Amino acid sequence: MSYLASHPLRVATLLGGHVEIVAVALAVALLIAVPLGLFAARRPRLSPWLLGTLGAIYTIPSLALLAVLVRAFGLGFAPIFVALVVYAQFMLARNVVAGIAGVDPAQVDAARGLGMSPLQVLLRVEFPQALPVMIGGVRIAAIAMIAIATLGGYVGGVGLGVLIFNGLTLHQPQMIVAGSVTASALAVAVDALLRLVERRFATA
Amino acid sequence: MSSITFDGVTVRYPGAESDAVENVSFECDDGELVVLLGPSGCGKSTLLRTVNRLVPLAAGRVRIDGNDVNALDAVELRRSVGYVIQAVGLFAHMTVAQNVAVVPSLRGWSRDETARRVDELLRMIGLDPAAYRDRRPSRLSGGEAQRVGVARAIAARPRALLMDEPFGAVDAIVRTALQRELVRIVAELHTTTLFVTHDMDEAFRLADRIVVMRSGRVEQVARPQELFERPATEYVRDLVHAGDDVYRRYFMRGRALLRGLAE
Ligand SMILES: Nc1ncnc2c1ncn2[C@@H]1O[C@H](COP(=O)(O)OP(=O)(O)O)[C@@H](O)[C@H]1O
Ligand SMILES: [Mg+2]
Numbered sequence: 001m002s003y004l005a006s007h008p009l010r011v012a013t014l015l016g017g018h019v020e021i022v023a024v025a026l027a028v029a030l031l032i033a034v035p036l037g038l039f040a041a042r043r044p045r046l047s048p049w050l051l052g053t054l055g056a057i058y059t060i061p062s063l064a065l066l067a068v069l070v071r072a073f074g075l076g077f078a079p080i081f082v083a084l085v086v087y088a089q090f091m092l093a094r095n096v097v098a099g100i101a102g103v104d105p106a107q108v109d110a111a112r113g114l115g116m117s118p119l120q121v122l123l124r125v126e127f128p129q130a131l132p133v134m135i136g137g138v139r140i141a142a143i144a145m146i147a148i149a150t151l152g153g154y155v156g157g158v159g160l161g162v163l164i165f166n167g168l169t170l171h172q173p174q175m176i177v178a179g180s181v182t183a184s185a186l187a188v189a190v191d192a193l194l195r196l197v198e199r200r201f202a203t204a
Numbered sequence: 205m206s207s208i209t210f211d212g213v214t215v216r217y218p219g220a221e222s223d224a225v226e227n228v229s230f231e232c233d234d235g236e237l238v239v240l241l242g243p244s245g246c247g248k249s250t251l252l253r254t255v256n257r258l259v260p261l262a263a264g265r266v267r268i269d270g271n272d273v274n275a276l277d278a279v280e281l282r283r284s285v286g287y288v289i290q291a292v293g294l295f296a297h298m299t300v301a302q303n304v305a306v307v308p309s310l311r312g313w314s315r316d317e318t319a320r321r322v323d324e325l326l327r328m329i330g331l332d333p334a335a336y337r338d339r340r341p342s343r344l345s346g347g348e349a350q351r352v353g354v355a356r357a358i359a360a361r362p363r364a365l366l367m368d369e370p371f372g373a374v375d376a377i378v379r380t381a382l383q384r385e386l387v388r389i390v391a392e393l394h395t396t397t398l399f400v401t402h403d404m405d406e407a408f409r410l411a412d413r414i415v416v417m418r419s420g421r422v423e424q425v426a427r428p429q430e431l432f433e434r435p436a437t438e439y440v441r442d443l444v445h446a447g448d449d450v451y452r453r454y455f456m457r458g459r460a461l462l463r464g465l466a467e
Contacts, residue, residue: 104291104296105291106293108293109258109289109293110292112258113282113289113366114306114310115281115282203342
């Protein structure tokens with residue numbers, strides 16, 4: 001704790017960097033995962049394969065994936081950013097598929113029968129109904145990403161991981177503690193916030 | 205207003221061994237309430253869903269006002285035909301008013317016109333607009349939800365109404381009330397209606413004519429009275445004489461009275 005007290009600005013700056021990389025990676029991950037998930041949701045035969053592949057990628061240890069990405073992109077922002085986007089795919093796409101699959105079939109039947117076009121059924125009925133489940137996916141992904149992003153301190157010199165890895169090299173336990181505690185606090189705060197949002201969009 | 209004609213209608217689902225509906229022909233005249241009656245799985249819903257093209261035909265033709273439905277734009281067709289299902293399917297993330305307004309808004313009605321129509325319909329189905337307009341479907345009873353389902357189906361003044369066991373999930377007392385309201389509304393609006401049920405009593409209470417179905421085929425098309433007096437097959441005879449005949453005759457008369465009052 002003493003490091004946190006003595007270097008609040010340094011911690012705040014690294015926290016800002018941490019939030020930034022997670023937020024941008026999450027946004028990019030969503031741009032890929034939502035269309036991917038919607039595509040899979042429309043093709044029930046294909047979706048186990050797609051989710052299976054994403055799930056397999058998800059089980060690759062993050063350090064191993066990072067090693068490959070560092071070889072491909074070099075040190076810096078890129079490898080950790082790509083790793084975050086890749087890892088998030090499984091959690092995000094899975095919940096898009098589950099959200100759409102969970103929509104009451106009677107509502108979809110009524111929507112079609114009343115004359116909504118396929119796009120209108122998706123945007124006006126399926127998407128709003130699936131939203132809480134999708135936000136649940138965002139929440140789980142965001143928390144995992146906050147944890148994984150600490151590796152950015154190792155390969156890219158960004159985020160709260162910088163404190164953890166510098167602390168390890170410099171034998172400064174307070175730095176390690178400051179980094180981990182702040183990252184955990186961030187995860188808890190994001191979890192609470194997204195739970196609120198999730199509840200806000202719940203229908204039944 | 206509208207007539208619906210089935211001409212040799214045949215449906216086969218992908219991978220099925222036999223036809224779900226086989227060579228069905230009959231006509232539902234303008235303003236008529238025709239009931240499709242038969243046991244579960246005999247193809248009633250399938251036949252109903254050929255009218256708004258939710259189910260494609262393997263053979264035959266369905267016409268609405270003489271126009272082949274397959275020649276019409278499917279989405280436009282559905283917006284002009286009301287659709288009510290047993291599971292209701294009210295949109296859970298919308299209010300009662302938003303649910304009722306779905307088809308008017310799809311058809312581009314103005315905000316004022318839609319709002320006025322919503323209130324008018326809520327009053328017609330016996331729900332106070334001020335109390336119900338902004339409610340979520342989760343806060344409606346089964347009977348109220350089904351009433352809103354009916355209001356949603358007739359909101360944009362459809363030329364025909366398709367109802368698939370709409371009152372199957374509500375208790376007996378509410379069901380009777382809903383049936384009575386439906387008879388009144390259909391007579392008032394003069395909307396050509398196809399109504400699916402497996403409940404004999406319901407069929408006899410509501411129908412101008414009954415189409416008796418059995419494993420994808422039509423056994424007989426007749427007025428309720430005729431089904432009693434001149435059943436075309438053994439199957440129809442057994443069907444109409446199962447249960448309480450006297451009771452059923454009583455309701456046929458009750459219904460004729462209701463019609464008389466409405467006209
Ligand atoms: N979407 C579908 N795919 C395949 N078979 C279906 C489908 N819907 C209904 N069927 C079959 O078609 C037949 C008629 O079903 P349905 O029209 O629902 O009967 P009903 O409404 O009279 O109970 C049944 O054998 C049913 O199993
Ligand atoms: Mg059915």
